[in-house]
Amino acid sequence: MANGSAQFAMTRLSRVDVEGLGKSFQLGGRRIEAVKDVSFQVRDGEFVSLLGPSGSGKSTVLNIIATLLPMSTGRVEVDGQPIISGKTTPNVGYVFQRDTLFPWRTVAKNIGYALELSGMPTAERRERVAAAIERVGLRGFEDAYPALLSGGMRQRASLMRTLVKEPQILLMDEPFGALDTHTKLDMHDVLLKIWEREKQTVLFVTHDLGEALTLSDRIILFSARPGQIKETFEVPFARPRDGVALRETAEYAELFSHIWHSLGEEFIKGRAT
Ligand SMILES: Nc1ncnc2c1ncn2[C@@H]1O[C@H](COP(=O)(O)OP(=O)(O)OP(=O)(O)O)[C@@H](O)[C@H]1O
Numbered sequence: 001m002a003n004g005s006a007q008f009a010m011t012r013l014s015r016v017d018v019e020g021l022g023k024s025f026q027l028g029g030r031r032i033e034a035v036k037d038v039s040f041q042v043r044d045g046e047f048v049s050l051l052g053p054s055g056s057g058k059s060t061v062l063n064i065i066a067t068l069l070p071m072s073t074g075r076v077e078v079d080g081q082p083i084i085s086g087k088t089t090p091n092v093g094y095v096f097q098r099d100t101l102f103p104w105r106t107v108a109k110n111i112g113y114a115l116e117l118s119g120m121p122t123a124e125r126r127e128r129v130a131a132a133i134e135r136v137g138l139r140g141f142e143d144a145y146p147a148l149l150s151g152g153m154r155q156r157a158s159l160m161r162t163l164v165k166e167p168q169i170l171l172m173d174e175p176f177g178a179l180d181t182h183t184k185l186d187m188h189d190v191l192l193k194i195w196e197r198e199k200q201t202v203l204f205v206t207h208d209l210g211e212a213l214t215l216s217d218r219i220i221l222f223s224a225r226p227g228q229i230k231e232t233f234e235v236p237f238a239r240p241r242d243g244v245a246l247r248e249t250a251e252y253a254e255l256f257s258h259i260w261h262s263l264g265e266e267f268i269k270g271r272a273t
């Protein structure tokens, strides 16, 4: 039985398949090769981070998968179906770096926006929004406008704005990049608690190695431009994880310094271009 479940874990379904992905931009008269021959898979329920220096093409890859940007070469499949640029893929949610709250809507109305668009009946929508607010600790702030919230609270509301639609696949582009260290740790805790429960398939872009180690099952390290996969690292730390306690362990320090070295080489190369 134990063998059977181990085997199932090994052969978990692939939700996102990226094969030979390339992307070039025209900038003035110049052609910029942003991403070159990138191939990877994200399995069902897996938390994978794309880590790399600034300009290594992480957002480009994520935006292509999110169908916000057409690819130049290669193939991307979500749940075995090729994606169509410009057409939303069912089951996929996107969380941006900057909170995307409407300043003229309250927290509850921001979180419920997508459900409103989908035509969900009011009673069901209210229930879903209330549960979302509870889950990220925003009870009491339902009727507040975004301008009155701290950065961390805004990012919690922004996260639930996407999660309330219950996407099974989550694409996240440095969602906590603008937050201070402690608020960021707090958000890691919020996200991990939700993920432990709902086990979304997550592709998370970051240039923060500590963040990638805290959250991920696997880290895909990008090279300096043109972004290519340099190395992939399994993150074997036990779950559930406590980001603060984890940072004090020897195994964290060891893996951190190993990846830091490789990442540092790319920072330096990126600087030179
Ligand atoms: N619309 C565009 N037009 C021209 N060049 C672009 C465009 N978008 C991205 N690029 C270039 O492609 C490269 C990769 O950019 P991308 O934003 O994907 O990097 P990134 O790894 O997400 O960086 P960061 O960590 O700073 O967000 C960069 O050199 C960037 O200048």
Ligand SMILES: [Mg+2]
Pocket (backbone or CB within 6 Å): 058, 059, 060
């Ligand atoms: Mg980016």
